[in-house]
Amino acid sequence: MENTEAESDILRSVHALLRELDGHHPAFQNERGMLRWTLHKKTDRNPGNSTILAKILVKELERAERGDYRHYIIPLLHTLMYTLIKAPCFSDDLYERIYDFCKKLLTLPKPYCTIGLDYAFRLKTERMAPGVLYQRMVISEQSLRSDPYPYQEKVFIFADPDLLSKAVCNALVTDTKAAQMYQSPRSCMCYVIMHAMKVALDDDCDIYNLQRILQDKPTEEIEHFFRQVVTAVECTGNEISADRSQHVERLKKVYDVVLSSSEAGDTSPEGLQDIPLPNPNISFHLWTDEDQLWKELVLFVRPLSQTCEQDCLSQELDNFEIQDIVTGCECCEQTRFSVLSTDSGIERDLPPVGEEPPPHCSAEVEHSRLQRKGGIKKKASPLETMAYLQASCNGPGVKHFGKMHAKSGSNMESMSPLQRLHTARIVVLGDDRILGRLAQAFHSLSFFISRKRETRRVFLTPRLNLQFYYVPVVEGQQSTWPTEEHAMPSQIDLCEVAGYLGRGDPWYENNINTLCHMIPKLATMPSSPSKHLVTNTFIIDVMSYYIRMGIQPVCFQVYSVKIFFSDTAQEPAEDVFVTELSVKVQDYNPTRDLVLARKKTVLEGPGADIAAKYRKVLLSSRGKELGVSLRSTGLVMKAIQPDEAEDLVCLNVYITEVIKTSNLSGRSFSFMTNKIRMHSIKVSSMDQKTFTLCLDKDFRRTYRNVVSVEVSPCLEPSYCLQKTRTMQFSMHGSADVGLAKYMPKSLLLPINTFAGIIQ
Numbered sequence: 120m121e122n123t124e125a126e127s128d129i130l131r132s133v134h135a136l137l138r139e140l141d142g143h144h145p146a147f148q149n150e151r152g153m154l155r156w157t158l159h160k161k162t163d164r165n166p167g168n169s170t171i172l173a174k175i176l177v178k179e180l181e182r183a184e185r186g187d188y189r190h191y192i193i194p195l196l197h198t199l200m201y202t203l204i205k206a207p208c209f210s211d212d213l214y215e216r217i218y219d220f221c222k223k224l225l226t227l228p229k230p231y232c233t234i235g236l237d238y239a240f241r242l243k244t245e246r247m248a249p250g251v252l253y254q255r256m257v258i259s260e261q262s263l264r265s266d267p268y269p270y271q272e273k274v275f276i277f278a279d280p281d282l283l284s285k286a287v288c289n290a291l292v293t294d295t296k297a298a299q300m301y302q303s304p305r306s307c308m309c310y311v312i313m314h315a316m317k318v319a320l321d322d323d324c325d326i327y328n329l330q331r332i333l334q335d336k337p338t339e340e341i342e343h344f345f346r347q348v349v350t351a352v353e354c355t356g357n358e359i360s361a362d363r364s365q366h367v368e369r370l371k372k373v374y375d376v377v378l379s380s381s382e383a384g385d386t387s388p389e390g391l392q393d394i395p396l397p398n399p400n401i402s403f404h405l406w407t408d409e410d411q412l413w414k415e416l417v418l419f420v421r422p423l424s425q426t427c428e429q430d431c432l433s434q435e436l437d438n439f440e441i442q443d444i445v446t447g448c449e450c451c452e453q454t455r456f457s458v459l460s461t462d463s464g465i466e467r468d469l470p471p472v473g474e475e476p477p478p479h480c481s482a483e484v485e486h487s488r489l490q491r492k493g494g495i496k497k498k499a500s501p502l503e504t505m506a507y508l509q510a511s512c513n514g515p516g517v518k519h520f521g522k523m524h525a526k527s528g529s530n531m532e533s534m535s536p537l538q539r540l541h542t543a544r545i546v547v548l549g550d551d552r553i554l555g556r557l558a559q560a561f562h563s564l565s566f567f568i569s570r571k572r573e574t575r576r577v578f579l580t581p582r583l584n585l586q587f588y589y590v591p592v593v594e595g596q597q598s599t600w601p602t603e604e605h606a607m608p609s610q611i612d613l614c615e616v617a618g619y620l621g622r623g624d625p626w627y628e629n630n631i632n633t634l635c636h637m638i639p640k641l642a643t644m645p646s647s648p649s650k651h652l653v654t655n656t657f658i659i660d661v662m663s664y665y666i667r668m669g670i671q672p673v674c675f676q677v678y679s680v681k682i683f684f685s686d687t688a689q690e691p692a693e694d695v696f697v698t699e700l701s702v703k704v705q706d707y708n709p710t711r712d713l714v715l716a717r718k719k720t721v722l723e724g725p726g727a728d729i730a731a732k733y734r735k736v737l738l739s740s741r742g743k744e745l746g747v748s749l750r751s752t753g754l755v756m757k758a759i760q761p762d763e764a765e766d767l768v769c770l771n772v773y774i775t776e777v778i779k780t781s782n783l784s785g786r787s788f789s790f791m792t793n794k795i796r797m798h799s800i801k802v803s804s805m806d807q808k809t810f811t812l813c814l815d816k817d818f819r820r821t822y823r824n825v826v827s828v829e830v831s832p833c834l835e836p837s838y839c840l841q842k843t844r845t846m847q848f849s850m851h852g853s854a855d856v857g858l859a860k861y862m863p864k865s866l867l868l869p870i871n872t873f874a875g876i877i878q
Contacts, residue, residue: 224236257397261397543584550614705809
C-alpha cells in the first residue's frame with residue numbers, strides 16, 4: 120500500500136515536471152524551478168523511492184521517444200542519470216532498458232546523440248563496476264587522494280559586489296559554508312566505502328552496522344579501507360572484460376575485515392539507509408581584483424607546500440614568472456646545473472642498441488659545472504611556448520589529425536601532452552556585465568599581453584581543464600543607456616545571454632533562469648528556521664546539479680576592440696566584449712572661431728557624420744567588403760542573436776541614421792534604424808565630434824573622446840602563433856597551411872548548459 124502511494128506521488132511530480140516543460144507553469148509561480156529539486160529530495164529522504172522514480176522516468180522516456188516529444192528527452196534523461204548515480208541499487212533489467220534507450224539516441228541529431236553516447240558509456244562502465252560513477256564523482260569533487268583515480272575538481276563561484284547587494288553576497292557566503300560544514304574528507308571516504316559495499320553486496324551488506332563501525336574507526340584505518348575499496352572498484356572498471364563475481368569477491372573480503380574488527384551491534388532497521396552524495400568542494404569569491412581569477416586557478420593547480428606557504432604566498436602571486444614554474448619558490452628551489460650535450464641530433468650518430476653511452480661527467484667536469492643562481496631572466500618568445508599552447512587545441516571546432524607518426528626508438532610518453540588531472544568549474548553570478556568580465560579574464564589567459572600573463576598561459580593550459588557556468592542574478596530595475604529616446608536600444612536587457620540559453624535549452628530555463636530573481640528573494644527573506652532550511656539546501660543543491668549535469672557547452676565569440684582617441688598623444692586602447700558594444704555621439708561644443716566660420720544657414724542637426732567600413736555576412740557565409748557614410752546619433756553592436764538557430768559568430772549592428780527632410784516650415788529630422796549583419800567593422804568620425812563607447816552594458820567600462828573604433832572576432836592564440844611560425848617558412852602567403860588548418864581560429868567562450876542549443 121505504501122509503495123502504491125509513493126508511486127502515485129512520484130508519478131504526479133514527474134507529470135508536473137513535464138507540464139512545466141510545456142510552458143504550463145503551476146498555479147503558484149514560486150514553485151517554478153523547484154519541482155526537480157523536490158523530486159530528488161523525495162528519494163533522498165526515502166532511498167527506496169529511487170527505483171520507483173527510475174522506472175517511471177524510463178517509461179516516460181520511452182513514451183516521449185515513441186510520441187516524438189523530443190523536448191522531454193534530455194530533461195528526463197538528466198533526471199534519471201542523477202538518480203542512478205545517487206541510488207545504491209538498480210536491477211540489471213533496468214540498466215539494460217536505460218542503455219538501450221541511450222543507444223537509440225545515437226540516430227538523432229545533436230545534442231541528443233552526443234548526450235546519448237556519453238551516458239551509454241557511463242552506463243556500461245557502471246554495469247561492469249557498480250558504484251564507480253558515485254566513487255569517481257566524490258573523489259574528484261572532494262579532491263580525495265587516490266592513486267587509481269588521481270583527478271581533482273573544484274568549484275569557484277565568482278560574484279561581482281558592484282552588481283549584487285551586500286545581503287545577497289552574505290547569504291551566498293553563508294549558504295556555501297553551511298553546505299560544506301559536514302563534508303570532511305573522513306566522512307566522504309566513509310560514504311564511498313558504504314556506497315561501494317551496498318551496491319556490490321546488496322542485501323548481504325549490513326549498512327547500519329558498517330556505518331556504526333566506520334564512525335568509531337580512527338582516520339588512518341578509514342584511509343586504509345578507502346584505498347582498498349577504490350583500488351578494487353577501479354581495477355574492475357578499467358578491465359576490458361571484467362568479471363563481476365570477482366569484483367564482489369574483492370569487496371566482500373574488505374567488508375568482512377571491517378566487520379570483524381569490531382563487535383556486532385544491534386540489528387539494522389528495515390529499509391534502505393541513506394548514503395548522501397556530498398555537494399562539491401565550493402569556494403565563494405567576491406570578484407574585486409582583475410587578476411583574482413587566475414590567482415585562484417594557480418593556487419588550485421599548484422598548491423604551495425606547507426613549509427613555505429606562509430612565507431611565499433605574497434611573493435608567489437605577485438612574482439609568478441617563468442623561473443618559478445621550473446624551480447619553484449626560492450626557499451624550496453633545488454640546485455640546477457648546466458650540462459653540455461653531446462647529441463648531434465643525427466640518427467646515425469646514436470650508439471648501437473643496447474650499448475651504453477660513454478660517460479661524460481668526470482670529476483673535473485663535475486667540478487666545472489655552472490651553478491645557476493639568480494641571473495637575468497630571459498623572456499621566452501611566443502614560438503618557444505608553442506608546445507604548451509598546442510595542448511589547448513582540443514576546444515570546440517577542432518579538427519584532429521587522422522594519423523600521427525613517430526620515429527622509431529622515440530619515447531611516446533615524453534611526446535604526449537600533459538594529462539589534465541585538475542578541473543576548475545567556474546560559476547559566475549550576475550547579469551551580462553559579469554560575463555563581460557569573464558570574457559576579459561578568459562582573453563587575458565589566452566593572449567600574451569605581459570610577461571606575467573604569458574607565464575599564466577604556459578603554466579595553466581597543459582594542466583587545467585576549464586569549465587564555465589553562468590547563473591543569472593538580477594536585483595531591482597534594469598539600467599538604461601543614458602541617451603535620447605530615438606537611440607537604439609532605449610532599454611537594456613541585462614539577461615540577454617540567459618534568455619538566449621533558456622530559449623535553446625528548456626531545462627536550463629526551468630532550473631537556472633528561475634534563480635535570477637529567486638536568489639535575491641531568498642537572501643532578503645526574514646530569518647526563520649524554515650528559511651534557513653530552504654536556502655541552505657536549495658541554492659547550493661541546484662548549483663551542484665547544474666555543475667554535474669551541465670555538460671554541453673554553448674560557445675560565444677569573443678570580439679576584440681581597438682579604440683582610437685581624439686588626443687593623438689594617447690595610445691589606442693584594446694579591449695574585448697562578448698555581448699554588446701554601444702556607441703553614442705558626444706555633445707559637441709565647437710570653438711568661437713569655428714562657429715563664425717560656419718554659415719548660419721546650415722542646420723547640422725543631431726548626431727555626427729560617420730564612415731563605416733565593414734565585412735558583410737552573406738547567405739553563403741562569405742564576407743563582402745562594403746562601406747557607408749551617413750549621419751548618425753549612435754549605434755549598437757549585438758553579438759547575441761535574437762534567434763538561437765542563427766550563427767553566433769556574427770554581429771548585428773543597429774545604426775540610428777539621421778534623415779534630413781525639408782518642408783514649408785523649414786528643415787526637420789527623422790530617425791531610422793538600419794540593421795546590418797557583419798563579421799567586422801571600423802567606424803570613424805568624419806567631423807570633430809567624438810563618441811562615448813560602452814562595452815558589455817557595463818558603464819564601468821566606458822571610453823570617452825573616441826574618434827574611431829575597430830571591431831573584429833578574437834583569434835585563438837595557438838592558431839595565431841602557429842600561423843606566424845608557418846609563414847616564416849611557407850611560400851603560400853596568408854593561406855593556412857600545416858597545423859594551422861586543423862586548429863580553431865576563433866576565441867570562443869564556452870558556457871555549459873544541460874543540452875546546448877536544441878534546434
